[in-house]
Amino acid sequence: MINYQSIKPLLFKLQPENAHHVAECVLRLPNICQIPFNSFLESHFVTNDILTQELFGRTFLNPVGLGAGFDKNATMIRGMQVLGFGFTEIGTVTPKAQEGNPKPRMWRHVEEETIQNAMGFNNEGLLKVQKRLKQRYPFTTPIGVNIGKNKVTPDSEAINDYTTLIKALHALGDYLVINISSPNTPGLRDLQNEEFITRLFAEAKAITDKPILLKIAPDMSIEDAVALTTMAVEKGADGIIATNTTVDYSLVKSPYDKGGLSGAVLKQKSFEIFEAIAKELYGKTTLISVGGIDSAEEAYRRIKAGASLVQILSGLVFHGPDMIMNINKKLTELIKADGYSNITEAIGADRK
Secondary structure (H helix, E strand, O other), X not given: OOOXXXXXXXXXXXXXXXXXXXXXXXXXXXXXXXXHHHHHHHHHOOOOHHHOEEEOOEEEOOOXXXXXXXXXXXXOHHHHXXXXXXXXXXXXXXXXXXXXXXXXXXXXXXXXXXXXXXXXXXXXXXXXXXXXXXXXXXXXXXXXXXXXXXOOOOHHHHXXXXXXXXXXXXXXXXXXXXXXXXXXXXXHHHHOOHHHHHHHHHXXXXXXXXXXXXXXXXXXXXXXXXXXHHHHHHHOOOEEEEOOOEOOHHHOOOOOOOOEEEEHHHHHHHHHHXXXXXXXXXXXEEEEEEOOOOOHHHHHHHHHHOOOXXXXXXXXXXHOOHXXXXXXXXXHHHHHHOOOOOHHHHOOHHHO
């Protein structure tokens, strides 16, 4: 494959969403013919016993996964494996197809290595995603399915969107993620409350025994985040993903007036929320950390804080696909240097 740093200047001349479409075109090619990509897969998919762990009834060969939002329509699952990801989370998927918010709706803050997006759950809808997952699942690396409500669905009926998606998709992924934390669907974050979560997990657990995780926003107070996630676990959540994008526009020099920020500027904010949640929930549920992770050192900080898995998204835009391989190789070294024989010993080391 072409060296990313050589084509990055060309990609950055494109509008971010157009550049994403170019990347998707390339990453869909392994679905058609895998053979030309085998050498890249062999060199970039890091397998080492020290990184392997069992979660959700599946083997995760490495802990670095793709966060939701990149492969919205389950078109790049094989391509993500080629890049070296140990697992892929597709979506966010909504029951009905929707175009999302008006364009432009994605911007780069290059100096801050940050992406601002106001996409609005643009996706092809349940039926098309379901069809693709049926062709791909079960896959050799785990697949998570991130689900959300349609923009036109009132909050009072949101529960129906989520249960519809769970019924249709629970058998086509290794875990499900309830997304009520995106800032780009009006009123969505208002669902981060006890009444909705209690009812949702009660109904979800009656549908499936597949793990169902809750993804939270980074913009609530530490106290509220801990209270919300603790309550969610008590009500049946099988894990917490922290965090989604932030609407704290003070983190960049020249923000736009809509959308959420991801990437490097989210790093500390996301970690602080995760750290507080992990203090309360490590050992009680599965924790996944996402937000500003761009190095093995940062990934290891999250792991020692209590994350079983980490996810990357915006870092790909600025550092390219070698980033996943480099993180996994260096993670192996960091774990060994601390005297551990397996990643499971390092998970939550700072909590012990």
